[in-house]
Amino acid sequence: MIDIxxxxxxxxxxxxxxxxxxxxxxxxDQLLTADESRRSTLQLAxxxxxxxxxxxxxxxxxxxxxxxxxxxxxxALSAKVKELEQVASEANDEYERVALSIPNVxxxxxxxxxxxxxxxxxxxxEVPEFSFPVRDHLDIGEGLDAIDMARGTKVSxxxxxxxxxxxxxxxxxxxxxxxxxxxxxxxxxxxxxTLVKPEVMGGTGFLGAHADEIYxxxxxxxxxxxxxxxxxxxxxxxxxIDLSDGPKRYAGWSSCYxxxxxxxxxxxxxxxxVHQFNKVEMFSYCPVEDAEEEHQRLxxxxxxxxxxxxxxxxxxxxxxxxxxxxxxxxxxCEAWLPSQERWMEVTSTSNCTxxxxxxxxxxxxxxxxTRTVATLNGTLATTRWxxxxxxxxxxxxxxxxxxxxxxxxxxxRDIIKPA
Numbered sequence: 001m002i003d004i005x006x007x008x009x010x011x012x013x014x015x016x017x018x019x020x021x022x023x024x025x026x027x028x029d030q031l032l033t034a035d036e037s038r039r040s041t042l043q044l045a046x047x048x049x050x051x052x053x054x055x056x057x058x059x060x061x062x063x064x065x066x067x068x069x070x071x072x073x074x075x076a077l078s079a080k081v082k083e084l085e086q087v088a089s090e091a092n093d094e095y096e097r098v099a100l101s102i103p104n105v106x107x108x109x110x111x112x113x114x115x116x117x118x119x120x121x122x123x124x125x126e127v128p129e130f131s132f133p134v135r136d137h138l139d140i141g142e143g144l145d146a147i148d149m150a151r152g153t154k155v156s157x158x159x160x161x162x163x164x165x166x167x168x169x170x171x172x173x174x175x176x177x178x179x180x181x182x183x184x185x186x187x188x189x190x191x192x193x194t195l196v197k198p199e200v201m202g203g204t205g206f207l208g209a210h211a212d213e214i215y216x217x218x219x220x221x222x223x224x225x226x227x228x229x230x231x232x233x234x235x236x237x238x239x240x241i242d243l244s245d246g247p248k249r250y251a252g253w254s255s256c257y258x259x260x261x262x263x264x265x266x267x268x269x270x271x272x273x274v275h276q277f278n279k280v281e282m283f284s285y286c287p288v289e290d291a292e293e294e295h296q297r298l299x300x301x302x303x304x305x306x307x308x309x310x311x312x313x314x315x316x317x318x319x320x321x322x323x324x325x326x327x328x329x330x331x332x333c334e335a336w337l338p339s340q341e342r343w344m345e346v347t348s349t350s351n352c353t354x355x356x357x358x359x360x361x362x363x364x365x366x367x368x369x370t371r372t373v374a375t376l377n378g379t380l381a382t383t384r385w386x387x388x389x390x391x392x393x394x395x396x397x398x399x400x401x402x403x404x405x406x407x408x409x410x411x412x413r414d415i416i417k418p419a
Contacts, residue, residue, distance in 0.1 A: 001359045002102045003372075004035055017105040020112040020320035031098045038091040045084035052077035103325035104205075104355040107292065110320050110329050117319035118332075124303070125312030127336050128392055135398075136339035137390040138270035141167060143398045145419035146390075147271060159260065159274045163383075166416050170386060171278060173409035174309070175253060178280040178381035181305055182251035187282060192231035192252040195222040200234035203360040205326030205352075212261040228252025229377040232283035237360040240370055247286035247294055251380065254279065270387065272344065277383035284376045285362065288354055291374035292329075295351040298378035299331050302347045305380050308405025311335045311388050314343055326352045335388035346385050349378030 007014050011028055018025040055074045062070050111119045141147030146167025152160040163171055179189050201207055201223040206214060215224035225231060232252045241248060256279050267273040282301065286294045299315070306313050318330040327350040334343035354372040357363070363370040393401040398418040402410060410416075 001099050001355070002031075002105065003354060003358065004031070004099065006105070007031060008035070014102070014105055017320070018102070020106055020110065021103060021323065022114060022321040023103060027098060027102050031095070031102060034091065034095040034098050038088065038095045041084065041088040041091045045081060045088045048077060048084055049081045052081055101208075103208075103323070104328045104353060106320050106323070107328045107351065107353070109317070110323075111317055112321070113319040114321040115319070117321070118316040119319075121315040121317055121331070123312075123314045124306070125310075125336075127312050128338060130338070130394075130396075132396040134338045134391070135394060136270065137272075137387040140390045140394050140398065140400065141270070141386075143418045144400060144416055146170065149270065156275075159268070160276060161271055161274060163386075165419070167386070169410060170389070170406075170416075171383060173406045174381045174385055174389075175278060175280050176409050177308055177405060178305055179251060179253060181301065181308070182249075182280065182282060182380055185249075185301055187249040187251040189251050189253065190228075190232070190235075192225075192228040192254045194225050194228075194231075194254050194257070195220075196225055196230055196234060197222065200237065200360070201225075201230055203237065204230050204233045204356050205324060205359070206230065208325045210324070213259050215257050215259055224257040225254065226256050226258045227279065227377070227379075228254040228256070228281045229283055232281070232377075233356050233360060233375060236285060236362045239361075240363045240365060241285060241373065243285065243287055243364045243373065247284045247290070249285075250283045252281045252283060254281075256382075271383060272387055274383070279382040280380045282349075282376075282378045282380055285357070285373050286376065287364065287366070288372070288374040291351050291353055291376060294374075294376055295329065295331070295349060298349040298376055299333075302333055302349060302378055302380060306333060306335070306347070308403065309385065309389055310403040310405070311346075311385075311392055313346070318348075324350070326350070326355045328353045328355070335385075336392060337388065338391045338394075344384075344388065346388055347379040347382070349376065351376050 014028045015025040052074055055070060055077060059067060059070055111117050138147060145165050148162040148164050152162050183189055198221060214226060232250050255276060257276050260273055260275060282298055284294055313333050313335045316332045318332055323330055330348055330350040332345050332348045335346045337344040352375045354374055356375045358372045362373050364373050395401060400416040402414050402416060407414060
């Protein structure tokens with residue numbers, strides 16, 4: 001939820017953020033009006049309640065003749081308090097409705113615009129040139145007996161798959177390498193729940209415009225997560241945490257589920273865009289003034305992981321209109337996809353400032369008081385990385401070059417030969 005004190009003091013900045021996102025800036029004025037209404041009605045209710053209590057205390061001192069009139073007046077005030085409390089409750093409901101509809105305020109420097117208005121920050125590595133016809137990841141994976149889409153579809157439907165043999169070993173190698181990198185940099189490795197309560201899913205900002213992408217189990221009123229970010233954001237919900245020694249960092253290893261609503265016809269071949277995948281996700285709680293520096297650290301660890309698997313990639317600063325509601329800034333790392341001659345997102349890191357923590361009630365002690373912390377997240381490795389690894393490291397005979405960073409996790413082998 002957006003910080004109402006910031007909105008009161010900086011309405012023009014919030015409106016500018018809305019414009020940059022392509023969102024409705026009139027919501028800012030609606031929020032300020034709703035905020036004033038809820039505060040004034042609540043104050044009136046409290047003043048009337050105080051008046052009613054003060055009058056009630058005079059009953060015992062009143063004469064028999066005065067008492068009936070005082071009791072009648074007290075009863076009238078009591079009824080008035082109930083009426084005003086109802087009005088105040090409705091005003092607060094309206095305030096929360098509008099507040100929940102406003103996304104996080106972007107930080108300075110985020111590009112304005114939509115999906116195609118990103119800024120390329122850098123390119124790393126050379127795009128490979130092949131002396132033979134390039135095959136896509138599914139052709140390569142099937143040749144290695146690593147991916148079985150047909151049986152995945154037979155068992156579960158479209159966009160499901162099996163990773164078999166060396167395919168399963170490759171994913172375990174990739175995710176284990178990511179877990180090792182995370183632990184080496186102070187992250188606590190966690191195996192997170194993949195089902196969460198509505199208040200946790202909503203607290204992270206995923207039940208807004210893109211709620212149709214999330215699997216919901218109505219009988220249990222639980223949601224399947226699309227990222228362990230959700231479970232990790234809820235880990236300290238309702239708590240006051242100690243950040244005196246620096247950020248609290250967690251790395252979540254989990255299966256993830258996405259309905260991919262609205263993506264029909266996009267990347268339907270292979271495992272680029274699927275309903276279930278595995279991922280190692282970084283998550284950090286830190287003081288708000290340290291959030292931008294922490295964001296750069298998360299990006300650095302993502303790039304370190306990309307170097308381990310020897311992928312050419314670029315880093316983009318995502319435009320405001322392509323940010324999720326909770327992100328104030330997001331950097332994407334996109335690997336080269338030879339079969340399609342384009343860049344494909346393989347990892348991203350988001351600075352959510354205090355947006356999620358305010359909804360989830362995560363605070364720290366600061367200068368004798370408590371204040372909301374900042375949260376950040378970033379992906380270290382996920383199933384989609386196999387697409388880029390298979391395509392960039394393919395050999396003419398159908399074998400696969402194994403990047404040096406993965407060899408310790410694959411028995412030291414440097415080449416995987418076709419089945």
